[in-house]
Amino acid sequence: MSDVKPVLEDLNVIVAGQGGDGSLTVVNVLADVLRGGGLRVYTERDVLSRIKGGITAATLRAYDGERLCISSHIDLLVAFDQLAVPKYAFRLNSQSIVIYDSSNGELPEGHGLPEGVRLIPVPLSRYAVKHFRRDIYKNSISFAVIGRLIGLQDDEMEKAFVKRFTRRGAQAVKYNLEALAVGCKLSDEAGLEVGKGKFEITSQDAKPHMLITGNEACAFGFAVAGGRVFCGYPITPSTDVMEWLVKWLPKFGGVVKQAEDELSAINMCIGSALTGTRTMTATCGPGIALMQEGIGQLGMAEVPVMIVDAQRSGPSTGMPTKPEQSDINLLCYGGAGDFPRVVIAPGTPEECFWLTITGCNVMEKYQVPVFMCLDQGLSQNTATMDPLDLAGVTIDRGDRLDAEQVAELEVYKRYLFTESGASPFAAPGTPGGMGLVTGNEHDEFGLVSVDPINRNRQMEKRQGKMESMKPELPKAVTHGVETADIAFIGVGMCYGVILEAMDILSSKGIHTQYHQVRTLWPMLDETPAFTQRCPNTFVVEYNYQAQLKKLIHSHGGNDENMHSILRYDGVPMQAKDLVNEVITKLNLKEDKVA
Amino acid sequence: MTKTFTPARPIWCAGCGDFGVLQALVGSLEELKIPPHERFVTAGIGCSGSLQNNLSCYGYHTLHGRVLPTVTGAKLANPELTVVGVGGDGDGYAIGGGHLMHAFKRNPGVTYIVMNNGTYGLTKGQASPTAPTGYQDNLEEDLDPVMLGLSIPGSTFIARAYSGQPAQLARLTTEALKHTRAGKGMSYLEVLSPCVTYNDTYRDWRTSVYDVDSEEGYDPENRTQAFTRMQELRDEGRLPLGLIFRSDRAALESLSLNHDYPAPALQDITKPDLSGVCNDALQSFIK
Secondary structure, three states, rough: OOOOOOOOEEEEEEEEEEEOOOHHHHHHHHHHHHHOOOOEEEEEOOOOOOOOOOOOEEEEEEEEOOOOOOOOOOEEEEOOOOOHHHHHHHHEEEEEEEEOOOOOOOOOOOOOOOOOEEEEEHHHHHHHHHHHOHHHHHHHHHHHHHHHHOOOOHHHHHHHHHHHHHHHHHHHHHHHHHHHHHHHHHHHHHOOOOOOOEOOOOOOOOOOEEEHHHHHHHHHHHHOOOOOEEEEOOOOHHHHHHHHHHHHHHHHHHEEEOOHHHHHHHHHHHHHHHOOOOOEEEEEEHHHHHHHHHHHHHHOOOOOOOHHHHEEEEOOOOOOEEEEEOOOOHHHHHHOOOOEHHHHOOOHHHHHHHHHHHHHHHHHHHHEEEEEEEEHHHHHOEEEEEEOOOOOOOOOOOOOOOOOHHOOOOEEEOOOOOOOOOOEOOOOOOOOOOEEOOOOOEEOOOOOOOOOOHHHHHHHHHHHHHHHHHHHOOOOOOEEEOOOOOOOOOOOHHHHHHHHHHHHHHHOOOOOOEEOEEEEOOOHHHHHHHHHHHEEEEEOOOOOOOOHHHHHOOOOHHHHHHEEEEEEOOOOHHHHHHHHHHHHHHOOOOOOOO | OOOOOOOOOOOOOOOOOHHHHHHHHHHHHOOOOOOOOHEEEEOOOHHHHHHHOOOOEEEEEEEOOHHHHHHHHHHHHOOOOOOEEEEHHHHHHOOHHHHHHHHHHHHOEEEEEEOOEEEOOOOOOOEEOOOOOOOHHHOOOOOOHHHHHHHHHOOOOOEEEEOHHHHHHHHHHHHHHHHHHHHOOEEEEEEEEEEOEEEOOOHHHHHHHEEEEHHOOOOOHHHHHHHHHHHHHHHHEEEEEEEEEEEEOHHHHHHHOOOOOOHHHOOOOOOOOOOOOHHHHHHOOOO
16 A cells, blocks of 8 residues: 555545434544644534434534535545445445444445445444443444544544543543543454554644634534523533533523423513623524514513524424524514514624624614524534634723713603614612613603504604614625625525535636625625626525515515525525535536536 | 602502502511612513513513513522513413412522412303302313422412401512512412402402311321311311411522522623633634
8 A cells, every 4th residue: 555645635425323322522633633624624413302212323524724615525424323325325425435343244235335445343332231231332433444544643632531531530541541442452353453444644834723612602602702601401402502601600690590481581582682781582483473472572671682582493492403594584584563672693603603793783783673683504613714803892882871961861751762762771779760661662761652652653663673773694605706706695605605616617618706694684785786787696505485585575575587596495505505505507518517 | 869660650440459468568568678779570461461560670571471481580580680571361361370380490589479260250251170160151160279289399488368358468478579589489479369349259268268277186297187187178168368488598599500600690791701701612622
């Protein structure tokens, strides 16, 4: 064998098995080792709404650069359960390798693998039971085989194991290291000796990276932005926001309260926000539906609360662990009556952090509900990013009055008519600033009123905020060639796959751009204007009804210039899917494509 | 002095029991010298849901049934406020009934006063959860929220008053506020408050109420005895009044908050501690 090996630039691995087999652990440790070597990593999970069992998978991409999606090429499939092989076979190609648990025999016919796939049978489960009397150690055994295969050093793997299992205690470290050693021995027997790995793994860019999910980034952004109260009800895939804050918010001087349901959660948030505290909840479609009355109350009573929507497949309970972007209508239009609200759509964990801070500032300044519109992919997939520069954090709480400022006023009115629509706010506890807050129509003092002239003025005051705040809302980002007449629009987890599709198209000589819209409501003029300008705009979204495209159209977007690429099967798109759509739709020459 | 809203005149029917509750609450707040700016009074939906407009305070009108979650959130964010939630029996026991058991269980430092008249006055007299069998063709047995409260181990203060007996109402309102202000958690006071228009129960209640405060040997610190006595009195067709149960337990907010910091609402968040906790959190994503 030649000593010259390819440098590892792009590795895509699926680890699959029964739920509870530890696939996610394997991927997490692998991600940790590879990012230690300077590669950027991205991980994705394909899980079921059950604690144990069923075929589930965790997928890893290690890339020499930034990629926020899994590649169309899978290099390696690790299958703890042979049933995982036919399930994921369609993602493999003739260069792929499959490591599978052969404890119960060889892989039977009908596995559907492409010709040329290299099979590595390893009796993982049998060895786990033989050495540890516990099946669960098979994932640690498998790690050695994977590491040897791709070219990791044994000591690197050991170091990663110590790091990973230390928090579970000395016993866990000891047994998992032993399992790793068993795995190394099995690897030797399978011909995967030290130094025979497939790749050269270099450490060119070994500067530290953060490894973070969108949910975590929203939670972190909220804490840094001065968020101090979070009330929520657990619901997949939003729960990690609460989990992170349970651990960290008390250290910031804040508190997390788990409510009995979403009705309670949103109303606890209202109570907290009424005291002048930055407040957040996180949920997904069904939870938003339950919170809907409270969200209308936020708009009417002018109470600022941030709501993270980690969208999942609907309708109703839908597919709880699968991604979708089908709450766009709900977020932009949901609720009884007309009220102002903001819907912000970040595309990366980094944007989740910064736009949560922007959103917190806007919500307090204009006293409105703000949604962070995420999706299961952006919410839960992990990505590396450069360490955040926190010096860029600014906090704007709007027009808040302390006792002295109140004392200088002749009169204090909670719902004072102002040019911007937002009224100066004295928090309860401030001497002299007593006011009434209500979801009934009210006069400037907050006393209930059905006077038609007052009604019109109050309605116009509230709705007027939408125009006032526009300059402060996140603008779209343009990626790619600004003059290209083929473009993409898409939010959330579409971000990474669109950027990769653009690179593939570019390598074929097809230049494209990406108009990454980041504020969905109120929609800024830039997006409809963009679709007027660009003749071929592909609006990529995870829903059936083309909610984003219709939203743009209803704001003056050019329907003739927009083509939908829709997905609602719960499976993340791959770049090649987009590339094919563009080529087919625009009838581009095949030779350009090959 | 800055002018702010002038408390409105109540919109209740003449003779409504809610006048008594308002009077007792204002009297107790004055007696305990709680200044208007420290009062956070939250009311539900229904006739009782306008009470916060009728006294000097920071007032909030919640969504129907959501008084308890709202006051819980407010108290967690700013425990220095005297937080009072009020509402009716439809608000608290029907649409908001699910929150009641969790509030007892959580024991937040709030005073919760339910004006119970057994009917939906504002929508013209339908049966509420506490309406007796037969009222407006009601086929269901009435709910006894006092016994519900007693059945939940976390509850710390349960009392019932009658707006036809203002002296006891005033005393129990003060006791309720004191319990909460002493850091012992939620004080729950149900007030039998007749609806003169749709369910005028003054005459019935005058004869059926029974005062446990003046019963010799009644021990409000004995949950088992309280529960048994409530069942006995119910079987006799009586409506027990008085301080029914009281116990000592720390309030939710004192157990939940990080006391190294001021209350969440009182922190200056405009200058984040970038080199301290913010950086620790950032580093946790790197290591």
